Amino acid sequence: MESTEAAQVIMVTLSMQGHMNPMLKLAKVLVLKGVHVTLATNDVARKRMLDSKISTNFTTINSTGRLSLEFFSDGLSHEFDREKDSGTFLASLKANGPKNLSNLITDLKANGNQFSCLITNPFIPWVPGVAIEHGIPCGVLWIQSATVFAIYYHFIKEPDLFPNLENPNGILELPGIPGLTVGDLPTFMLPCSPSHFRLLVTEFISILDKVKWVLGNSVHELEEETVNSLKAVKPIYSIGPLVSPSLLGKEETIAGSVDMWRAADSCIEWLNKQRPSSVIYISFGSIIMSSKQQIQSIATALKNIKRPFLWVIKASETRKDEFPRGFLEEITKDKSGLVVSWCPQEKVLMNQALACFVTHCGWNSTLETVVAGVPVVAYPEWTDQPMNSKLLVDVFKVGVRMSNCEDERLSVEEVERCIMEVIDGPRAGEMKRRAVELKNAAKNALEEGGSSSRNIDKFIAEISGRPSSNNV
Numbered sequence: 185m186e187s188t189e190a191a192q193v194i195m196v197t198l199s200m201q202g203h204m205n206p207m208l209k210l211a212k213v214l215v216l217k218g219v220h221v222t223l224a225t226n227d228v229a230r231k232r233m234l235d236s237k238i239s240t241n242f243t244t245i246n247s248t249g250r251l252s253l254e255f256f257s258d259g260l261s262h263e264f265d266r267e268k269d270s271g272t273f274l275a276s277l278k279a280n281g282p283k284n285l286s287n288l289i290t291d292l293k294a295n296g297n298q299f300s301c302l303i304t305n306p307f308i309p310w311v312p313g314v315a316i317e318h319g320i321p322c323g324v325l326w327i328q329s330a331t332v333f334a335i336y337y338h339f340i341k342e343p344d345l346f347p348n349l350e351n352p353n354g355i356l357e358l359p360g361i362p363g364l365t366v367g368d369l370p371t372f373m374l375p376c377s378p379s380h381f382r383l384l385v386t387e388f389i390s391i392l393d394k395v396k397w398v399l400g401n402s403v404h405e406l407e408e409e410t411v412n413s414l415k416a417v418k419p420i421y422s423i424g425p426l427v428s429p430s431l432l433g434k435e436e437t438i439a440g441s442v443d444m445w446r447a448a449d450s451c452i453e454w455l456n457k458q459r460p461s462s463v464i465y466i467s468f469g470s471i472i473m474s475s476k477q478q479i480q481s482i483a484t485a486l487k488n489i490k491r492p493f494l495w496v497i498k499a500s501e502t503r504k505d506e507f508p509r510g511f512l513e514e515i516t517k518d519k520s521g522l523v524v525s526w527c528p529q530e531k532v533l534m535n536q537a538l539a540c541f542v543t544h545c546g547w548n549s550t551l552e553t554v555v556a557g558v559p560v561v562a563y564p565e566w567t568d569q570p571m572n573s574k575l576l577v578d579v580f581k582v583g584v585r586m587s588n589c590e591d592e593r594l595s596v597e598e599v600e601r602c603i604m605e606v607i608d609g610p611r612a613g614e615m616k617r618r619a620v621e622l623k624n625a626a627k628n629a630l631e632e633g634g635s636s637s638r639n640i641d642k643f644i645a646e647i648s649g650r651p652s653s654n655n656v
């Protein structure tokens with residue numbers, strides 16, 4: 185494709201790990217195609233990245249020359265727990281963010297930057313207003329599945345399609361998305377969800393009229409029917425999967441990460457000592473804190489299953505007394521498993537020792553496991569995770585769903601049943617075969633001429649004011 189030296193893009197994201205990762209990955213894709221990118225986020229991220237003292241962190245990114253990180257204040261102290269009190273966080277960001285982001289853009293423009301596009305994270309719906317104020321055309325990077333986008337879109341535009349959201353077994357008829365029940369829906373739209381999440385969805389869909397491009401972190405071929413059903417109303421340019429080149433078997437040409445926690449060095453060394461396809465990997469992303477009851481059931485099941493495991497539990501070093509008595513000492517002694525607070529997940533997933541991934545089905549983890557070809561035990565909790573779990577289990581057919589009992593407890597038997605079904609059950613071979621098939625489809629989309637690659641080229645041509653073909 186032609187050089188696009190002139191194109192300059194500013195991207196704006198929330199400081200959450202699951203949001204920053206796909207934004208940075210898109211930034212790197214654009215940079216490799218000649219675009220200059222500034223990635224801006226609220227400034228607690230800078231503090232966390234500096235505290236984590238990761239050698240290849242954002243200071244490396246800033247030294248590339250064509251990609252820089254910038255920060256603006258959300259009006260709260262660094263110590264404020266934004267994950268725990270998301271309502272206060274989002275309200276403060278909405279009150280302080282527009283002015284602070286606008287000032288940042290003014291400063292960047294004064295320093296000679298001329299942005300041909302602003303790409304925002306969807307969960308900061310006031311950002312397109314700031315873009316308009318500065319005369320910058322706006323796009324959104326939709327960081328979840330196209331299916332979830334379509335559900336939110338119909339929910340706001342055609343509420344009659346959702347007659348009774350109180351009944352989790354209620355059947356729904358949505359264009360392009362067959363076989364849905366209320367229980368599969370993203371929790372943000374359910375009556376039981378805090379009102380600030382519902383508001384976020386409403387505001388996001390209503391600002392779409394101000395948005396010129398919706399880029400989707402998905403693969404056209406994986407959600408084809410849904411993406412096609414949106415063409416007439418709000419076309420999505422599927423440009424995913426936004427994962428590290430190393431997960432695709434390619435060289436990482438732009439170093440630097442936005443990791444906010446330091447990954448345990450021991451993981452890969454330990455994995456390299458395990459037999460191929462033997463290790464159970466368990467992680468529930470950057471936000472969910474497992475309960476003591478869940479920790480106890482998973483630990484007991486792992487002990488019974490007697491397979492090696494790598495288990496990420498956030499802040500695990502402060503939660504030692506929540507494990508069954510003697511569990512941590514035993515696994516340290518016989519080296520049968522590893523419990524860490526954070527790991528290099530993509531490197532873990534591509535290690536040949538992996539047998540399966542017990543996941544909360546965050547969209548990044550979902551895409552990463554698809555690209556790595558690792559089958560899953562899906563244990564969704566909230567937001568888009570129930571829908572992603574349905575995609576993984578019923579549509580992609582690469583795993584099984586793990587559910588709580590009626591009293592909302594996770595039983596030892598359920599953990600054992602699900603893990604054994606994926607690694608050793610009668611359908612295990614078929615799931616692995618499907619996983620490899622999807623991995624190839626995802627990789628092909630990013631190859632020259634593949635659907636995602638063509639959509640990225642079309643987007644760059646459009647922001648550069650050059651003629652472009654139709655998107656896929």
Ligand SMILES: O=c1ccn([C@@H]2O[C@H](COP(=O)(O)OP(=O)(O)O[C@H]3O[C@H](CO)[C@@H](O)[C@H](O)[C@H]3O)[C@@H](O)[C@H]2O)c(=O)[nH]1
Nearest residue numbers: 202205327469470471496526527529530546547548549567
């Ligand atoms: O030990 C770990 C655990 C996770 N990760 C990475 O952290 C990211 C986690 O993202 P995701 O799997 O999407 O989970 P969350 O952090 O929970 O993401 C939030 O944001 C996502 C994107 O909107 C949503 O899909 C999720 O439901 C929401 O919880 C992934 O890139 C992982 O590779 C690591 O590097 N090391």
